[in-house]
Amino acid sequence: METATLAIARLSGDPTAYWRPENVAVTKSDMTFERIELQARTLAAICVTSIELLEDAANLDPTITNALAQALALEMDRAALRGIGAASEPLGIRNWPGVNLKDMGVNGGILDGYDDFMDAIQLLLGGQRRAGRGHLRAQDGGRPGEEEGRPGSPAGRPQAYTDIRTKLVSKQVPINLTKGTANNASEAYVGDFSKLLVGMRTELMIEASRAAGDGTDNAFQQLQVWIRAYLRADVAVERDGAFCVIDGIIPG
Numbered sequence: 001m002e003t004a005t006l007a008i009a010r011l012s013g014d015p016t017a018y019w020r021p022e023n024v025a026v027t028k029s030d031m032t033f034e035r036i037e038l039q040a041r042t043l044a045a046i047c048v049t050s051i052e053l054l055e056d057a058a059n060l061d062p063t064i065t066n067a068l069a070q071a072l073a074l075e076m077d078r079a080a081l082r083g084i085g086a087a088s089e090p091l092g093i094r095n096w097p098g099v100n101l102k103d104m105g106v107n108g109g110i111l112d113g114y115d116d117f118m119d120a121i122q123l124l125l126g127g128q129r130r131a132g133r134g135h136l137r138a139q140d141g142g143r144p145g146e147e148e149g150r151p152g153s154p155a156g157r158p159q160a161y162t163d164i165r166t167k168l169v170s171k172q173v174p175i176n177l178t179k180g181t182a183n184n185a186s187e188a189y190v191g192d193f194s195k196l197l198v199g200m201r202t203e204l205m206i207e208a209s210r211a212a213g214d215g216t217d218n219a220f221q222q223l224q225v226w227i228r229a230y231l232r233a234d235v236a237v238e239r240d241g242a243f244c245v246i247d248g249i250i251p252g
């Protein structure tokens with residue numbers, strides 16, 4: 001992002017293709033677009049260390065740098081997935097209007113082998129939901145994450161599940177969500193993450209000061225170093241139909 005705001009076009013309606021006989025005009029259809037505006041939002045953290053520790057500990061500099069970078073990266077991950085779009089944070093996939101939702105039930109539900117993931121994939125393939133689900137679903141009731149050869153593991157996974165090239169585990173997805181009477185629910189995100197846009201106005205900056213502070217809480221007076229990390233960014237979903245959230249997964 002070269003400025004504090006960046007306007008981009010988002011495809012909100014697909015064109016339609018038609019078969020046509022020879023010498024007949026092609027039927028016209030329209031693509032529809034809507035405007036999205038990325039607004040640079042500031043994410044920051046500050047930590048304090050003593051001058052003595054900074055001078056004496058050989059590994060303190062990279063340790064602090066890595067810790068701050070990881071803290072900001074984790075919060076960016078959380079906001080991209082679950083940001084509420086208020087209180088200065090971006091709007092994440094979970095709360096983006098139009099994103100597909102696979103609801104596990106009023107009080108949540110235990111994963112039905114691979115079938116709930118197959119439902120999510122069906123939604124991404126055009127909202128057909130259960131139509132044609134049979135050719136995608138597991139035949140043996142195996143569960144995602146089980147490996148072949150282990151006791152109780154599936155003889156084979158559905159090809160559609162195997163074809164998901166990258167499967168990630170995130171500590172930024174809660175496991176204590178409330179879903180009806182359940183208070184231990186979680187979520188899973190299925191989608192084309194190339195359609196999740198992260199606009200960077202300012203990449204990670206790490207700065208140190210020996211004079212920061214105010215009054216008695218002063219780095220200079222207390223022989224401290226205050227270290228600040230920040231970035232400026234925003235998140236947008238380029239195509240809501242590219243994602244499905246499986247909502248209300250409970251342990252079982």
